Amino acid sequence: MSELVYTLIRKKSRKRVAIAVLPCGSVQVLAPIRASVSRIKGFLRDKSDWIRKQQLVCHAREQAPILTGNSGDMLLYFGREITLQVLPGVKRSVGLVGSELVVGMREPDPEKVKKMVLKWYRELAQEIIEDRVLIWSAHLSKKPKQVRLKTMTSRWGSCSILGNLNFNWKLIMAPLDVLDYVVVHELSHLVHHDHSRKFWDFVALLMPDFKRHVVWLRENGYRLAL
Ligand SMILES: [Zn+2]
Numbered sequence: 001m002s003e004l005v006y007t008l009i010r011k012k013s014r015k016r017v018a019i020a021v022l023p024c025g026s027v028q029v030l031a032p033i034r035a036s037v038s039r040i041k042g043f044l045r046d047k048s049d050w051i052r053k054q055q056l057v058c059h060a061r062e063q064a065p066i067l068t069g070n071s072g073d074m075l076l077y078f079g080r081e082i083t084l085q086v087l088p089g090v091k092r093s094v095g096l097v098g099s100e101l102v103v104g105m106r107e108p109d110p111e112k113v114k115k116m117v118l119k120w121y122r123e124l125a126q127e128i129i130e131d132r133v134l135i136w137s138a139h140l141s142k143k144p145k146q147v148r149l150k151t152m153t154s155r156w157g158s159c160s161i162l163g164n165l166n167f168n169w170k171l172i173m174a175p176l177d178v179l180d181y182v183v184v185h186e187l188s189h190l191v192h193h194d195h196s197r198k199f200w201d202f203v204a205l206l207m208p209d210f211k212r213h214v215v216w217l218r219e220n221g222y223r224l225a226l
Helices: 037-046 048-061 110-137 169-173 176-188 197-206 210-223
Strands: 006-011 018-022 026-032 074-077 080-088 093-097 100-105 146-150 157-159 164-168
Touching (some): 037 048, 074 169, 100 110, 110 164, 110 169, 164 176, 169 176, 176 197
Parallel strands (some): 006 026, 146 164
Antiparallel strands (some): 018 026, 093 100, 157 164
């Protein structure tokens, strides 16, 4: 490992050495007052792979899609990239044409275009996710009471104790098999309400290769943004 630049913060109250990779990519080490430099360096050496990975994720995050409401915006749709195309001088409309999301507006205004794009995504997500829940729940003896779409910042889905399922509409930007994994995960909570061994066995029964979707979400989740 090449010499790593890091900020060292020593605190009386700390018992152990800990590392944080901050936005964007800088490393902070929190250490007890008396921790020796060799102990800190050894810890950094042990964690070097993890630090590098965090730094990569951090740099990639800077390239996450940003919706500005102008032609040329890159968006994700079922895991593939599509381009926003704003057509001035036409009736208000929105639709996918090949790999372009075409938004028509008499006098385009980026804020209004953004609203239309978000609405289009949410409506599509509602339709697709409800459909996928219906398909996958055929394998279960239990059915969800309600399926709701939400804007969640750090979760892809959740299952309430009453049997209502919530999904992050941004899943519509992920490949369909990844979206399906989240559907299967939340549906499985209708049977097992925890993340026990039994729960994961149940998920694997419905979707034997689910682990690669967990990895995909962990590595690409930040890209499902607008
Ligand atoms: Zn869960």
